[in-house]
Amino acid sequence: MSDRAPLRLGTRASALATTQSGQVAARITELTGVEVQLVTVSTEGDRNQAPLTQIGGTGVFVAALREAVLEGRVDLAVHSLKDLPTTPDPALTLAAVTSREDPRDVLVARDGLTLGELPPGSRVGTGSPRRAAQLNALGLGVEIVPVRGNVDTRIGKVTSGELDGVVLARAGLLRLGREDEATEVLDPIQVLPAPGQGALACECRADDAETATILAVLDDPDTRAAVTAERSLLSALEAGCSAPVGALADVVWGDDGDELWLRAVVGDPSGSPTIRLSASGPLSEPAAVGERLAAEMLAEGASELMADTPSGTSIGPTS
Template identity: 50%
Template structure:
């Protein structure tokens, strides 16, 4: 009988829940048992704010070290926390179908973010969410917070905060119970989220048993991989860290890959945005009012085209002054 496969995961309730979902799917695909191997990451013990931690892979490095040392066979990451530079010897074997990519504002009474009164205390540790919240309502009192979903919700329920901003996917994967609180779902057109938000990444070693790699690959969702490739390419081409004030969202509709990317000033006072569309079956890319974009034509596959449209979006954002708004990172 084959030994169980070992899945490395962070220890938080959300990470364990996500990982168990993947473990069950891999077990069904491989016919082998899968056991979770909890691993402590730097981000779990370092209580500095996300803006200080930057894009150094603090939620991924410890897991990747365990994988490289053969303490586990594969990993499950929240893709939005994963640096865009892929380490030698490791490969993203699958990106399962994406959950809801939106952010939600959670309050006690259901008041929308834009209607919260001056001085309302809103908790988030994300520079992007801070910038977006202040742009929607400059009168807010933003509190830089860390912690798991339950602890953040408790701070609203107990009256310490008036609202928190969270990922819809995390709430959904934990069962969706807000304990009597109310959620305002934020539309992706005006509130694009972190590149890869709502998506998971299944990572393994390049030298793993081909049968294991094939089992992991069965979890891959092509539409998700194409969309997150475009989003993460924007972040990489901007040379911005995972916590930079950059919101992106890409989706496939009627054979088109549609990408929206916005870079924000940290105080929300200014933003630079762009929309790009690429026709996946022909490589024909266009932007409203721009006519044909010959430089976006691509003879490669959908992933190659997604990366190209991401690079093109980043180039145009930089031409419009995005470099003045984005803290640069050399280790994304």
């Protein structure tokens, strides 16, 4: 172990958040020998179960954590990257983006059913307009029901019979060791994930060079490039994390070596219309790839679709 003082890692108190943060803490200690202590921080998104667009939308799960870092109550915070606002805070630095877990969404449904096997009229829960738009676009005749809460709460609505299924992020189930509860992994061709889904962000104060250096060992360059492209698209669309926008960038082999392939969707929560486009570009220029694809989507009318999103629909925490 290092002889320096332990790092204080700020985390939300949910089972998923503490599991994610605990995995990051263990990895820091493994690679650097520095001890890490978890410090739980209550956020507005945890305390208030109202739709997120009513309580602030973007950032409600990270604002309190960032405040704790800036005030020196903790040395770093771990966020689900999809919850992190795209507008940077100059007083903070994104010191590491960890290797991405599976970014895809999954269905947890009664009787082991898949989406295609659910009969018309089945009630499928999600608090995400992104998911609602893409599920409705499939034309399966299921009813999308707004739902919030942690993984246990959401899956419990299926086991109790209140819902026929819920859609969650596979990354959360994998980190909790509950991936076997998913009845279907949704192909991104059908449902694109949220920008940054499956990746974790490690933030510290911009003037804390020592902590930033320690965290840098966790940074995964390919993951950082992929999520930079996705988040640049989100920023250029001027869309918050509760907008009906899905995006996924993959590192693929191109004519001149590795490049980024970015797919994105903007949809009306009703399922129609939907704009779905893709672009590719150099791995070394991820932000430019995202900005270029966003410009193409805006030219197709993406702003109007996002403006029509009902105010009562919003995302929940990574799950």
